[in-house]
Each structure stands twice: as C-alpha cells, then as structure tokens.
Amino acid sequence: MSTTNPTVSREIRLASRPDGWPTAENFSLVEAQLPELEDGQILVRNIAISVDPYMRGRMNDVKSYLPPFQIGAPLDGGAVGEVIASKSPDRAVGDVVVHGLGWREYAVVDAATAGPADTSIAPATAYLGALGMTGLTAYAGLTAVAEFKEGDTVFVSGAAGAVGSLVGQIAKLLGAKRVIGSAGSPAKVARLLELGFDAAFNYHDGSVTELLAAAAPEGIDVYFDNVGGDHLEAAINSMNPGGRIALCGAISQYNTTEKPTAPHNLAAVIGKGLTLRGFLVGGYRHLGPEFRTHMASWLADNKIEWDETIVEGLENAPQAFIDLMRGANTGKMVVTL
C-alpha cells in the first residue's frame, strides 16, 4: 500500500433514529481513521454512492431482513468506486468496482464482496441503477415475482422512480399489451409517457382507484407495487382474475408514525384468485447473469433510458436521502463524490 494513500475518510453516520420523516439532525459527517488493508482487501475511492428507500427501514431499531443501522456507526449501501490499493489477486489498482460500503469517501472492502463495473458499457453510476441492484429488482420483480407474460397489462406505482421506470420499459420490451404508471407530479407523468408508458396519472389528482380504473378500462394483470397503501387497494380492485402482484416497496408507509394502512379488499384476492408476493432482490441474485445480458443489450441498442438525479458531495448525501423520501428524484438518486 503506497504511503500516498489516504489514512482518513469522511463518512456519514447515523446520529439518531428518525421519528417519522428523517431530518438533517439524524445524520453526522465525521472524519474517521481508515483501517490497514488486510490480505484479500482493497482500498476503494468511491465515485458515487446510492441512496435508496429501503435504507429508511434500517434507520429504525427493528429486527428485519437486514440489521438496523447502529447509532454512531457509518451508514452503508451501494457504491461504485475505483480501486486505489489492493491486497487481493482478484482486483487491481484502477479497477472500477461495485460494493456495499457507501456513505463514505474511501472504503476498505473485502475483494470477494466487490463486483466488476465495466465502464466501457455504461458510466459508473449505471452500476448503481439500470445495470445494478435497481435494474435487477425491476427485472426479477416483473419476470419472476409477478410472473409477467407477453400480452399482460401492467401497472407500476412510483413509476418515475429508479425501479419503476425500468419496470415499465422492460414490460414494454417483453411484450406487454399496455403499461400504466403512477407518479406524483405532472412533470413525472409527462416523463413516463416519453419513456413509452401507454398511460400515466398523477396520484394527487384524485382517488387512485378511480384514476387507475380510467387508465385501465380492461383491468390489469400485473401490478408492481413500490408504494403500498391506497395504490395496493386500487390495484386489487382493477385486477383481472389470476392477476399477480409483486410487492417491492411501500414508500407511502416508511415515514408514517401511525399504524400502516392496509388494503381492505382482500376478499377480492380470494374471489379473483390473485397472488401477492413480496420480495427482496437478494433472493433473486441467480437471475443476475440473465438480467445483465438483457440489460446490456437493451442499453447498447438504446432501447432503455434511465434517469438519474445526481447530487454532488458526500456532505449533501443526507439531504439527498431526505429528498428521495419526498419524491424529489426522477429515476435513480445518486450522490457523486
């Protein structure tokens, strides 16, 4: 390890647990000593870090599929960066890698947990988005979880978000009859139509049930749920018999301190023979190779567009996360360093 390498790194820590909506006071920016590289490790200078809705859940002290973030410890999450020192035969200085130690400038990473990011195919930030876990979430959720079939009509909520915008475009590429998206502003709705959605609506414009019924007069076969709450209830109402729902997220519920809302029409799930299936992308990593083959080809052919909302500077990462929770992003929210 060269002596010119940094020995300290700025990082974002969880200062306190949010009660409802997160605020700047829940985060602290701290300069921390970097540990010595051990065998099998690499030192990575992060180029960009990911802020994602699921991180909100880890800020609560609740046992879940991922352990909660600890107060006073750095946050973590997806990141892409350049290897600047290596004690691993598998990664060389200059390699660009994707790994799980975001929210910091420099990271000491076990090389076995870092994946390659081929920047000749797409820019580094794409590996946090369309070519990364975001894209795999969209692809696996649509094809495996919701068992999408050619000719299906698909509804996606939070459709201007990182995952949602990919779900809609992938559905069209795979032969959907009709793709409908919901979003939270007129500009986002306009963007969905540009991306090839057949219909889109602003969920602030009225009852989601009525807006969806108008956009899908022949019903829907697949619903990809990023929102939960009244969107889920509306989708169940519009579902055709045998329809499938992939439950990916429920951003409408993450910051509420009240009891989460729930769909009151589960009787229709019985009557229509619907399937609701929750999933985490971690359970679908086996689809990664198939996904990357498809996505690299779609990107090369300009058949998929992916939007990024880029914020610069580690010190602005907490605000980027807070803004993400409020839906300030179109497409993938990324913080570049």
Add this chain to the structure above:
Amino acid sequence: MSTTNPTVSREIRLASRPDGWPTAENFSLVEAQLPELEDGQILVRNIAISVDPYMRGRMNDVKSYLPPFQIGAPLDGGAVGEVIASKSPDRAVGDVVVHGLGWREYAVVDAATAGPADTSIAPATAYLGALGMTGLTAYAGLTAVAEFKEGDTVFVSGAAGAVGSLVGQIAKLLGAKRVIGSAGSPAKVARLLELGFDAAFNYHDGSVTELLAAAAPEGIDVYFDNVGGDHLEAAINSMNPGGRIALCGAISQYNTTEKPTAPHNLAAVIGKGLTLRGFLVGGYRHLGPEFRTHMASWLADNKIEWDETIVEGLENAPQAFIDLMRGANTGKMVVTL
C-alpha cells in the same frame, strides 16, 4: 316420467338481503311447482344439502365471482340426492348424484352438471364434505395454492370447520413437520388434538399473534386462512422466510357491516418474501381425479376422520346456515331431508 313423481317441491328462498348477520327473516320456505323434465334432465330427490360460509357473500348484492342470490328466488348450493326420474342416458333412476341445486327437496337437474356419488365408498353426505368440494378445497388449497412441501410447519385457522379439519389431517398425511390449528371453543381444540394436530388453541384465549407464536416457536411455513383479520396478521408475523399463505375464506369478515379489517404488517410480506394467494375451488377442478384417488384411499384406510354436524329438515336449513356463521358446527354442516 311416472305420474307418481312429485309435481311440487318445498324450497328455501332469499326473502331479503341480510344487513350484517343473517336472521330467520331473510329466508322463506315456499312450495313451488316443479318444471317438466326435458331431454337431458333428471329429477333428483335431495338426501342432504350443504350450507357453506361462501353463501353469505352471495346474499349481498355485489358482483363477485358468483352472481348474487336474487331476492324471491330459491337459494342454491351443493346437494346430494337420488335420481327418481331420468330423461338422460347417463343417469338412471336409483343413481345417487352430487349437484348444485340444494336448498330444496326436489330438483330438476341437467344431467351433465351432476356427478356420481358412490355410496359403497362413503355415505352420501361425504360427497358434500370429505369427498366433495370441501375436500377438494382443502387438498388443492394446501398442495397447489400454498405449495405445501414435506417438512413444512402448517397453521390452519377455523381448523374445526369442514375445510380446516381436512387441511390439518392431509398435511400430516403428506409429511408436515408440525400442524397447528385454531378454533373457537375448548371442545373444538380438544377435537383437533384427537384428529392429530400437534398443537391447537382457542382464539378467544388472547392475542392470536401471541397464541400462534407460542404454538409455533420455530415459525410456520404454510398458512391456510379460513378466517382473515387478526388471524392473517398473526400468521404473517409467524411466517418463516419464503412462506406461503392460501387465502380460502374470511369468515371473520362476512357479517361485519364495518370496513373489513386488514393486515397492517404487509411490510413483513416484502421482508420475508412471502406469497399470499387467494383461490376458489372452481379454479382447481383439474386436481379432482388426483384428489379423489388420495381421499378414497385415506378413507378406506381410516386415515382421515371427518366430522359432520347434521341438522334434519329443510325448514331448519336457514337456522343451520345462521349457526354455521356463528361457528356452531364441528366439521361439515349438513342438512338432511
């Protein structure tokens, strides 16, 4: 058709739609003229008729998977009876058949819609229960809808009911690691333990979530839901990752005039990667032959017990249905004529 055959039949009609719990005033007993037999039809003297929870939904004026019962028209539903006249080459006088025109003494039935009931295998009423749609509901719901696998721990609600008691016994026969049932009285709980359930609890004894967690310390893999409401929420709490829920019924909700309750822990459906699938037995008729082969063999070997709560007399059918809604039955509620 012999002139000794009856020309009138007593039948139960829907007098008015229940508002919440059904009452005797919602039904009327009427003597009606029987139509002349046409070619392809049979005249059946009903031996026994079925009253089932799903019929409550058809008493509402709501479009659903089955059309609502009409006010002033006879109710219908499962029945088993003896052919007393036939204009069909497929059914002879003396045959015992299962058909869909219950709630009446005599029925003119299209022979194509009637199935055989072999009373050398089991008594006629079994064809409304263990060997009929009730049994197929249990079998298909467990094996196909909930994708039961050997070694699974299974929870069944309403387990002393017609479907539930079969689900538990079939699960044990197919190699469940542990089967847990809930019911509404100490006598029903005792009966479940006699039937081979590994654990059972009375849901009146406390929080269903706590009672289930105590009965299933290692969690559950499959939940067969006959009840809905807090049972569904409790099951989601106790589910192991990858667990499957078959939504068969929601008797806790059928008679409420308030907004149906809903599970508030759908976030756990995402985190644990659970599948909830609603179903109607009509969608699984293709499993009928496989089911009947299994069930006939289990019955012949005395490996399955099925309970019946028998009420005598067509005039008592409305009260039998009302009592069924209150859980007065153990096993299948049948009205013999």
